[in-house]
Amino acid sequence: MPVLNAKALTVERSGQQVLKDVSFSMQQGQVHALLGGNGAGKSTTLLTFLGFLTPVSGSAHVQGRAVSENVSAARQAIAYLPEAATLYGHLNAYENLRYFLSLAKTDTDRRALDAALDRVALQAEAREMRMQTYSKGMRQKVAIAMAILRETPILLLDEPTAGLDPAAIDDFNRLVRDLAEAGRTVLLVTHDVYGACHVADRIHLLHKGELVGSFDRPSGMDRIDTEAVHAAFAAHAA
Amino acid sequence: MTGSFRELRFLAKDRAALLWLGIAVLVAGLSVFLGLREVAAQRTVLNELIEVDRAERDVLRGLHQDWGDVAYYTFHLTHDSPSDFAFAALGQRDTSPWKHHIRALALEGQIYETDAENPDFALIGRFDFAFAASMLAPLLLILLLHDLRSRERAAGRYELLGATAASRGSPWFVRAVLRVGALTLCLLVPLWAAGLLVGTGAAKLALASLVVALHIGFWWGFCAFVDRFGWSSPVNLTALIGAWLALAVVVPAAIESSVETAVPVPEGGEVMLTQREAVNDAWDLPKSATMEPFVERHPEWADYTQVGQSFEWKWYYAFQQVGDQIVEPLSRAYREGRIRRDRLAGTLAWLAPPALSTRALQAIAGTSMADSLAYEQRVRDFHAALRGYYYPRLFRDEVVSDASLGQRPEFPVVGK
Ligand SMILES: Nc1ncnc2c1ncn2[C@@H]1O[C@H](COP(=O)(O)OP(=O)(O)O)[C@@H](O)[C@H]1O
Ligand SMILES: [Mg+2]
Numbered sequence: 001m002p003v004l005n006a007k008a009l010t011v012e013r014s015g016q017q018v019l020k021d022v023s024f025s026m027q028q029g030q031v032h033a034l035l036g037g038n039g040a041g042k043s044t045t046l047l048t049f050l051g052f053l054t055p056v057s058g059s060a061h062v063q064g065r066a067v068s069e070n071v072s073a074a075r076q077a078i079a080y081l082p083e084a085a086t087l088y089g090h091l092n093a094y095e096n097l098r099y100f101l102s103l104a105k106t107d108t109d110r111r112a113l114d115a116a117l118d119r120v121a122l123q124a125e126a127r128e129m130r131m132q133t134y135s136k137g138m139r140q141k142v143a144i145a146m147a148i149l150r151e152t153p154i155l156l157l158d159e160p161t162a163g164l165d166p167a168a169i170d171d172f173n174r175l176v177r178d179l180a181e182a183g184r185t186v187l188l189v190t191h192d193v194y195g196a197c198h199v200a201d202r203i204h205l206l207h208k209g210e211l212v213g214s215f216d217r218p219s220g221m222d223r224i225d226t227e228a229v230h231a232a233f234a235a236h237a238a
Numbered sequence: 239m240t241g242s243f244r245e246l247r248f249l250a251k252d253r254a255a256l257l258w259l260g261i262a263v264l265v266a267g268l269s270v271f272l273g274l275r276e277v278a279a280q281r282t283v284l285n286e287l288i289e290v291d292r293a294e295r296d297v298l299r300g301l302h303q304d305w306g307d308v309a310y311y312t313f314h315l316t317h318d319s320p321s322d323f324a325f326a327a328l329g330q331r332d333t334s335p336w337k338h339h340i341r342a343l344a345l346e347g348q349i350y351e352t353d354a355e356n357p358d359f360a361l362i363g364r365f366d367f368a369f370a371a372s373m374l375a376p377l378l379l380i381l382l383l384h385d386l387r388s389r390e391r392a393a394g395r396y397e398l399l400g401a402t403a404a405s406r407g408s409p410w411f412v413r414a415v416l417r418v419g420a421l422t423l424c425l426l427v428p429l430w431a432a433g434l435l436v437g438t439g440a441a442k443l444a445l446a447s448l449v450v451a452l453h454i455g456f457w458w459g460f461c462a463f464v465d466r467f468g469w470s471s472p473v474n475l476t477a478l479i480g481a482w483l484a485l486a487v488v489v490p491a492a493i494e495s496s497v498e499t500a501v502p503v504p505e506g507g508e509v510m511l512t513q514r515e516a517v518n519d520a521w522d523l524p525k526s527a528t529m530e531p532f533v534e535r536h537p538e539w540a541d542y543t544q545v546g547q548s549f550e551w552k553w554y555y556a557f558q559q560v561g562d563q564i565v566e567p568l569s570r571a572y573r574e575g576r577i578r579r580d581r582l583a584g585t586l587a588w589l590a591p592p593a594l595s596t597r598a599l600q601a602i603a604g605t606s607m608a609d610s611l612a613y614e615q616r617v618r619d620f621h622a623a624l625r626g627y628y629y630p631r632l633f634r635d636e637v638v639s640d641a642s643l644g645q646r647p648e649f650p651v652v653g654k
Binding site for chain 1: 244248399402403404
């Protein structure tokens with residue numbers, strides 16, 4: 001049974017079709033990347049899995065169940081990292097994590113918080129500071145830490161590496177692979193071709209709401225063929 | 239429960255919310271303080287007057303041998319003591335007289351003497367608790383609630399919050415409840431403290447608290463309604479402040495002016511002047527012009543209407559009464575007009591919750607127009623009792639005695 005399944009999704013926003021007949025499915029432990037230019041419909045796809053948008057035709061399924069049937073079951077199974085996530089600026093990292101984890105009824109002690117923040121390599125001295133003093137990359141790290149602390153079977157990550165420096169991106173890619181190996185299913189949105197090729201088992205290329213290409217990691221290889229993805233991306237961008 | 243605790247901690251770190259709540263405490267505290275001070279000042283004035291009033295009558299005892307002189311020189315203090323809740327809503331105590339010096343002469347001029355420049359009708363009065371709770375509290379609530387969701391949307395957190403909470407109780411309702419509850423408490427705690435201080439009845443405090451809570455509830459509902467459109471914070475704020483301006487300022491002003499147009503009422507000063515002219519004219523009229531209308535009202539004195547001298551006290555008091563009789567229709571129109579205006583304003587106030595809340599608090603405080611008119615009626619009743627006391631003594635030319643003076647009516651003090 002696919003953990004995430006998009007069946008001929010067609011979604012409208014403000015009367016415009018922003019997803020057209022998009023289908024793909026993910027098995028447990030897989031990492032997929034949605035790749036595409038601005039406005040291609042990547043974020044829209046995630047929001048549809050979370051039940052914030054309802055497809056005009058087709059359906060989104062989470063753990064075998066239509067999202068429209070039980071939105072909260074879908075949301076409970078998913079840790080979501082929104083695009084350009086800004087947590088509360090007037091709270092520090094711990095307070096932000098505790099607030100959102102409490103919202104999800106996840107009990108977490110300080111050690112677990114620190115362990116997660118260690119995993120995303122957020123400087124210890126910054127953790128007690130209000131997040132409005134953070135750089136974009138530091139904010140992004142806390143948001144990633146939060147997604148892993150949720151301990152949900154599924155992670156939907158919208159441009160998780162935006163604002164991260166190259167070293168942090170490498171850390172993040174390793175983290176995602178670790179999560180997948182531990183059995184979590186990760187759908188991430190990016191326009192970083194190189195990163196996507198390294199972390200994903202499969203890349204879906206979206207263009208103007210349509211799936212225009214899929215690229216699999218060949219078995220035995222450690223990454224998807226970057227050249228081919230680049231070429232396809234560039235062809236559509238032109 | 240853990241959700242409420244989480245949101246309470248969240249609220250405790252929200253500086254903007256704390257600022258508005260702090261302002262609410264200050265505004266409520268200041269309004270209550272000013273109200274207490276005003277009522278204390280009114281009580282001090284009354285207590286002094288009550289003492290002087292009694293002392294004066296004691297001094298006069300035995301000074302005059304003639305009932306005409308006694309009635310002419312003896313003043314009686316009539317007063318409407320502030321209730322134990324008047325501090326919260328000064329209402330008519332601010333605009334209508336609550337004390338008079340009454341003697342057995344023509345009454346109308348004495349009652350409306352103070353009325354000449356006082357407005358006799360106002361929906362929104364001075365800075366008291368009623369003003370704070372009815373006019374300012376909605377503004378603070380708007381500031382607390384207008385961006386509850388919109389600021390999360392603007393920050394890109396809206397979906398994150400919804401997705402994270404799933405069905406386990408979204409934070410919106412708890413956040414709103416805590417803000418609304420905190421604001422209500424910030425307003426009511428100073429009120430309760432003042433109530434304890436001056437010994438306000440628990441029922442009055444409970445009722446007033448209910449009025450405040452209902453009024454805030456109305457604005458909460460309104461904020462929730464505007465919230466449904468999913469506008470941005472500035473648009474929400476503009477819409478809500480606009481509604482506040484309409485309901486707290488424009489509609490009450492429109493009600494006031496339309497009530498004034500719809501129900502014409504003569505001036506209190508006109509009543510006074512007409513009566514005084516009638517009394518002044520009486521000096522130059524034939525005695526019968528006074529005694530005839532007087533006897534019409536008091537047939538029991540028909541056998542005592544002979545006035546042989548150029549001046550006789552019974553004639554003097556008779557023309558005082560006839561002065562009142564002449565102005566009676568005007569005076570009645572004035573009173574009934576005020577009652578009709580008040581009733582109409584009361585009905586129309588349902589269009590403007592701040593005005594409605596103000597009126598409700600004034601009703602609890604005993605400072606409404608109805609209370610003011612009830613006091614006026616007590617003055618009239620007392621004056622009638624005075625006349626009833628003096629007339630037999632004047633007309634029968636009785637001898638002034640201590641025993642007889644002991645029977646003179648006193649203005650009854652009504653507890654509120
Ligand atoms: N809140 C919104 N309301 C209406 N249309 C939107 C909204 N957000 C995005 N869109 C439109 O939907 C389309 C897809 O957007 P999105 O999924 O955010 O693209 P991206 O691939 O960059 O994440 C775009 O055409 C965008 O203009
Ligand atoms: Mg996007």
